[in-house]
Amino acid sequence: MSIKQNPADTHTPMMQQYLRIKAAHPDTLLFYRMGDFYELFFADAQKAAQILDITLTSRGQSGGMPIPMAGIPYHAAEGYLAKLLRNGESVAICEQIGDPATSKGPVERKVVRIVTPGTVTDEALLEERKDNLLLAVHAHNDTHGLASLDLTSGRFVLQQVDSLDQLLSELGRLNPAELLFSEDWPLPAAIQQRSGLCRRPPWHFDPESAKQRVLQQFNTLDLQGFGCTHLPIAIAAAGALLLYVKDTQQSALPHIQGIRTEHSSDAIMLDAASRRNLELDYHPSGHLQYTLFGVLDKTATAMGSRCLQRWLNRPLRTTALLNDRYACVASLLAAQLFKDVSSQLRQVGDIERISSRIALKTARPRDLLVLRNTLAVLPQLQQVLAANDNPQLTTLSQHIGEQPTLLALLQRALI
Incomplete structure (x- = not known):
């Protein structure tokens, strides 16, 4: 879209407002809130219609030509956002912040957040068991x-x-x-x-x-x-x-x-051909279960799954670190301790991502509920890990710690 070819004074007040906001985000798709829909115009509409397989219509004219327009329902935006992000697109969310009942002219709007493929934190827009870098x-x-x-x-x-x-x-x-x-x-x-x-x-x-x-x-x-x-x-x-x-x-x-x-x-640096031939986490069929990661991933948590994938993709050269890992595995196997650890971990939520959303002030009530339930499990997990003679696992149990004050607060606040 070339704004220079569409002088503002030839458009309606609403479209003038859109063009002003779009000018500040030229390389980003703009979701422009209109009632119960997010609307896209001009080249944004054409691109979104192609990626999302939605209807491309028109609204008004620019330079004697119809203005391309496409819209998605506000209540279903997450699914469409996820598809755009998977295609490498970034989206600026423009909301109505004024009161339509008191507004003279177009309702006041502003971009309240920008969602990009590498900065998305919403649970619904992320793959649970894959890092988003x-x-x-x-x-x-x-x-x-x-x-x-x-x-x-x-x-x-x-x-x-x-x-x-x-x-x-x-x-x-x-x-x-x-x-x-x-x-x-x-x-x-x-x-x-x-x-x-x-x-x-x-x-x-x-x-x-x-x-x-x-x-x-x-x-x-x-x-x-x-x-x-x-x-x-x-x-x-x-x-x-x-x-x-x-x-x-x-x-x-x-x-x-x-x-x-x-x-x-x-670490061993693998080129693209070696990575492809080893089928670490990609298979030509597209089925993850046929990869090395798919075979080995018996992890109890999403955090563990992401960690395993990182480890498989970066094979260590450092003998000391490898031996530490082997020693931990041996200790967990020796007394069948892994069964108790796995049982406790299955009650642990994705606190890695939840704590980040809390820090960014984007957490939702469900995040706090999962955090509360996870904090309640930590004392038992700590005891299980401490019941062995491996120094790494013992240190890990000490680092887990308990959060009784925070747990009590969440228990009082959440039903």
């Missing part, structure tokens, strides 16, 4: 800095790779829902066909200002404690990512409390 990439000569964030958990990871081949391998492993990159970066041909691509202004990746945004996020004077000072290109990507997330969420990000670093020397 936002990835920012910044290139400097042959070095590529990567910053990945799972907004639904607050997991924030930085790394640098030394070639385009390594970058492509990491993109295959992480499989981000959305990829941020600078407008002045010549996008490699192998990446151009990905969905969820999002160009950002070059100044977002400026090393010094990006670093300051990272420091501000963690309220610290330096990044020594995070062990990432040797990753300046990744820090530039991290700063751009944080700016994007704050812009889309229109809120602080209190649940992002730290940075993890990953190094290629710590």
